[in-house]
Amino acid sequence: MTSARLRCAHLKILTRMSGAALALAIASGAPASARNPLKLPGTQYEPIAWAMIDGWADDDHDAAFASFLNSCKAILQRSPSRDGQPMVGALFKVCQRAVEADPQKPGEARAFFEQNFRPVRISPLGTPDGFITGYYEPIVEGLSKKSDGFDYPLYRKPSNLLPGGRMAVAGAPVASEGKGKKKKHGPRRKLVSYYERAAIDDGILAGRDLEICWLKDPIESFFAHIQGSVRVVLDNGRLMRLNYAAANGQPYYAVGRWLIERNIVSKEEMSMDRIREWMERNPKEGDELRRRNKSYVFFRETNLPVNEEPIGAQGISLTPGRSIAVDHKLHTYGTPFFISAYLPIEGLKPDTWFKRLMIAQDTGGAIVGPARADLYFGAGDEAASVAGRLRHYGKFVMLVPKALMPVTDEEIPLPRPRPVNLMSDETTPAETPAAKPEAVKLEAKPEAKTETKTPEPAVATAKPSEPAAAKKLAKTTEKPAEKKADKKTEKAAEDKKPVKTSKHESKSDSKPKPKSKFDPRSGPKHDPQT
Secondary structure, three states: OHHHHHHHHHHHHHHHHHHHHHHHHHHHOOOHHHOOOOOOOOEEEEEOOHHHOOOHHHOOHHHHHHHHHHHHHHHHOOOOOOOOOHHHHHHHHHHHHHHHHOOOOOOHHHHHHHHHEEEEEEEEOOOOOEEEEEEEEOEEEEEOOOEOOEOEEEEEOOOOOEOOOEEEEEEEEEEEEOOOOEEEEEEEEEEEEOOOHHHHHOOOOOOOOOEEEEEOOHHHHHHHHHHOEEEEEOOOOOEEEEEEEEEOOOOOOOHHHHHHHOOOOOOOOOOHHHHHHHHHHOHHHHHHHHHHOOOOEEEEEEOOOOOOOOEOOOOOEOOOOOEEEOOOOOOOOOOEEEEEEEEOOOOOOOOEEEEEEEEEEEOOOOOOOOOEEEEEEEEOHHHHHHHHHOEEEEEEEEEEEHHHOOOOHHHOOOOOOOOHHHOOOOOOHHHOOEOOHHHHHHHOOOOOOOOOOOHHHHHHHOOOOOHHHHHHHHHHHHOOOOOOOOHHHHHHHHHHHHHHHHHHHHHHHHOOOOOEOOOOOOOOOOOOOO
């Protein structure tokens, strides 16, 4: 933990400098939409206890804390007050405490996470699991100048590439009326989408002095684009470190999915190695397939030494086995996620139980969704082999700062039933998974019993997707008013009871018991990009 102690000393300065800014942010108050940070579109949540997280106690929390402290360097250098982004300010406060904590003894790092965060299981709406892939930093051979056999350039960002993947082009001349005559102005500029991969590969950017280096293998060039960083070993022995600079804004196309859909490679056997093998055996078809992926990445040269990892989107060096790329449109960099899954790390079979606290420090064009992670494994062939095999489902637990968790459990959004048009043919609306019994307790505190309410209003307001409401309805129908009556009155009450509740009871008797939202057997799984 010596290196962590040095980082703490540096971060303490940033903490003192930004404390006043944080106080102003808190005093100003947050907008209504920012009070509950657990409002991600198409997402379901389940607050759970630390003891219920499989593998949590077995993790190396010191290593996770070191990676989190690395994210704190970037977090503490920015303003904590951002409208509509309560997670930024909350992580800022946690990072301040992390700098002061400096855990040294066994168990202190774990205690820090448990004292400052609350675990919330998260997954796409209607599915129990998230999706996991892996990435790495390729090491390839190249030249600084074009030569025979090295025909595939890696480009730096063009000057005409605008934010959002746009570029300005000349349009028709614009005419305007002056005093008694018309005047013609220069051509109007209009914004259009930037060039696709096919146009760039065909040389539309050639001659603009944008080439950083030249590679000999088009497949290696293609995978460098997918990974977002690359180490190029030049002919003079110099190591060139290139990192992501920009993208053309065109949509990403999963070439692996194309191979699966045509039964060229099975879903179970899909990996980067299989993609590479197929492209090498079929060079012409492989070129056509690569051109289907319109997305194109531009690079910048960094001055990173050999022993340092590439810089992620958060602006810090990645940590192999601890850094993940997430959907930055949904999540904030620096957010911890505990991921548990059986993955093919030790071999080709998914029999290695991966259970680690990971830190969101990067993003990618194909990383879309609330429970979607790309695990960073480092550089080289071994990392490439492991990362290329990952395409598996797993459990995601997001660590939410305690300052952001709702005061009452009623504010936690419960999952809605999955729409009928998104269900498979085998799943009917009656079989839509419901929340776990534990989640029922978290939804709402039992209301005081009242003898004036009747079953009819409860039936009108009960919702199938709200277990607590259904539970309250069951109480009103199962427990009639406690009044003493003679045998005739009791018999009459018994005769009337089925009439009032037969409609509700017949429905509940005919439906199977709802399954948990997080039962792996419940509901069809989503099919993310390969």
